[in-house]
Amino acid sequence: VQLVESGGGAVQAGGSLRLSCAASGASFSSSYMGWFRQVPGKEREGVAGISTGGGSVAYADFVKGRFTISRDNAKNTVYLQMNSLKPEDTAMYYCAAAGLRYVSGGWYRPTAYRYWGQGTQVTVS
Numbered sequence: 001v002q003l004v005e006s007g008g009g010a011v012q013a014g015g016s017l018r019l020s021c022a023a024s025g026a027s028f029s030s031s032y033m034g035w036f037r038q039v040p041g042k043e044r045e046g047v048a049g050i051s052t053g054g055g056s057v058a059y060a061d062f063v064k065g066r067f068t069i070s071r072d073n074a075k076n077t078v079y080l081q082m083n084s085l086k087p088e089d090t091a092m093y094y095c096a097a098a099g100l101r102y103v104s105g106g107w108y109r110p111t112a113y114r115y116w117g118q119g120t121q122v123t124v125s
Contacts, residue, residue: 001025001115008120019080021095029073032098037091046108085124092119
């Protein structure tokens with residue numbers, strides 16, 4: 001599975017962005033998907049996760065009520081709608097595919113994912 005993120009950019013606090021992650025490969029619809037973020041000098045942290053059919057989602061406490069993860073299996077794409085952005089949301093955002101229907105040890109653990117995109121930068125001022 002190859003993953004390509006898009007939609008990042010610079011936005012003012014309180015604004016919105018929608019990240020997209022386009023996946024190639026027939027196994028997308030059978031893979032748990034996640035969004036992560038990382039700032040220099042810090043560990044990569046889980047932002048949101050979504051089950052294969054989209055019926056089960058999970059969020060980090062720091063984005064609950066502001067971010068929404070979704071997926072379109074017909075388009076092999078997973079999205080992250082980010083509203084009410086804060087300066088502390090500034091980071092490189094990564095899309096990840098577990099390569100399995102379920103993740104073990106917690107959706108927020110980077111080690112649960114096998115495939116990663118190159119990232120898209122989000123800057124909030």
